[in-house]
Amino acid sequence: MLLAIETSCDETGVALFDEEGRLIKELVFSQVDLHSQFGGIVPEIASRKHLEILPLLTKSLLKSAGAEIGDIKAIGVTFGPGLIGSLLVGVSFAKALAFALKIPVIKVDHLIAHLFVIFLEKKVEFPFIGLLVSGGHTALFLINSWEEIFLIGHTRDDAGGEAFDKVAKLLGLGYPGGPVISELAKKGDPEKVKFPRPLLNENTFDFSFSGLKTAVVNYLKKNPDYKKEDVCAGFEEAVCEVLVKKTLFACEKLKIPRVVVAGGVASNERLRKKLFEEGRKKGIKVYMPDKKFCTDNGVMVGVVAFYKWKKREFCPLTEEPYARAVFKKLSTFC
Ligand code: KG4
Ligand code: ZN
Numbered sequence: 001m002l003l004a005i006e007t008s009c010d011e012t013g014v015a016l017f018d019e020e021g022r023l024i025k026e027l028v029f030s031q032v033d034l035h036s037q038f039g040g041i042v043p044e045i046a047s048r049k050h051l052e053i054l055p056l057l058t059k060s061l062l063k064s065a066g067a068e069i070g071d072i073k074a075i076g077v078t079f080g081p082g083l084i085g086s087l088l089v090g091v092s093f094a095k096a097l098a099f100a101l102k103i104p105v106i107k108v109d110h111l112i113a114h115l116f117v118i119f120l121e122k123k124v125e126f127p128f129i130g131l132l133v134s135g136g137h138t139a140l141f142l143i144n145s146w147e148e149i150f151l152i153g154h155t156r157d158d159a160g161g162e163a164f165d166k167v168a169k170l171l172g173l174g175y176p177g178g179p180v181i182s183e184l185a186k187k188g189d190p191e192k193v194k195f196p197r198p199l200l201n202e203n204t205f206d207f208s209f210s211g212l213k214t215a216v217v218n219y220l221k222k223n224p225d226y227k228k229e230d231v232c233a234g235f236e237e238a239v240c241e242v243l244v245k246k247t248l249f250a251c252e253k254l255k256i257p258r259v260v261v262a263g264g265v266a267s268n269e270r271l272r273k274k275l276f277e278e279g280r281k282k283g284i285k286v287y288m289p290d291k292k293f294c295t296d297n298g299v300m301v302g303v304v305a306f307y308k309w310k311k312r313e314f315c316p317l318t319e320e321p322y323a324r325a326v327f328k329k330l331s332t333f334c
Pocket of ligand 1: 009133134135136137160161162164165176177178179182263264265266267268269294295296
């Protein structure tokens with residue numbers, strides 16, 4: 001069996017896969033309740049909680065799968081990017097277990113895991129465009145194969161999910177912002193409050209969301225009797241339009257008629273609907289993982305780890321986790 005571990009942010013995720021790469025069982029422990037009182041993730045609290053939860057979660061995972069620790073033949077773990085303290089907990093745990101069991105460790109990149117979890121449910125032909133939009137990242141990739149991955153655009157400031165979280169904080173809606181904003185948006189009118197669409201008509205695959213947040217601040221100041229539902233609907237519409245149009249623009253410009261959209265924000269219903277609709281109109285096939293695999297989980301780590309395990313791509317126990325994304329943007333594409 002292969003054990004997969006995810007601890008890059010505020011979710012502790014573990015998953016077990018069999019030797020055919022089939023998912024046996026997964027568990028996710030979310031720390032959201034711990035952090036929501038602070039209006040965002042407190043890194044120190046996150047790493048301490050991973051430390052407490054990860055061994056217990058792994059034990060329950062094995063128990064619920066009717067497995068023993070000795071059944072684990074390899075461990076895949078997220079090495080980065082993410083919160084370094086949180087990553088260190090997962091990576092150290094994996095290394096210690098691997099050392100004790102004399103089994104290999106497989107290094108997995110969090111961003112790639114988000115996108116490649118699609119292979120658990122769907123067959124996607126290469127090449128494809130990948131949009132990853134989460135709390136820490138908003139990035140467009142050209143993906144030619146499992147190994148050949150180019151970063152072609154990214155956010156110049158805030159990530160998409162971060163914008164949802166910041167606007168929710170402004171409206172006193174708590175953390176995380178995405179789910180609560182999208183719920184309120186359903187009761188609002190997206191035409192009532194119009195927010196800007198940053199970088200939408202510029203010839204770039206980059207994004208920018210910090211100006212949008214400022215526009216919300218200014219709107220709230222100028223309109224003290226605003227309706228939260230309309231602000232949420234207007235804001236969600238602006239983010240979704242930018243994400244959908246930029247992504248499909250990349251597909252058209254690079255002549256690639258398929259796209260995978262993943263990451264926490266990809267669980268947003270408005271975004272999913274808009275992407276499928278607009279994609280269909282343009283003849284672009286849109287693939288999105290099941291909502292439960294959009295936010296952080298161990299399964300996405302296992303999918304990549306299994307692929308690397310088949311190729312015997314193991315990493316030495318001296319390998320260290322990394323906080324920042326390893327991809328360098330290639331501007332030759334746009
Ligand atoms: O991928 P993820 O679980 O963690 C990171 O790697 O960042 O993404 C978390 C982000 C948060 O910013 C959260 O507000 C956002 O995803 N999110 C959503 C929705 N559900 C989660 N954003 C918009 N709509 C949602 N339904
Ligand atoms: Zn993530």
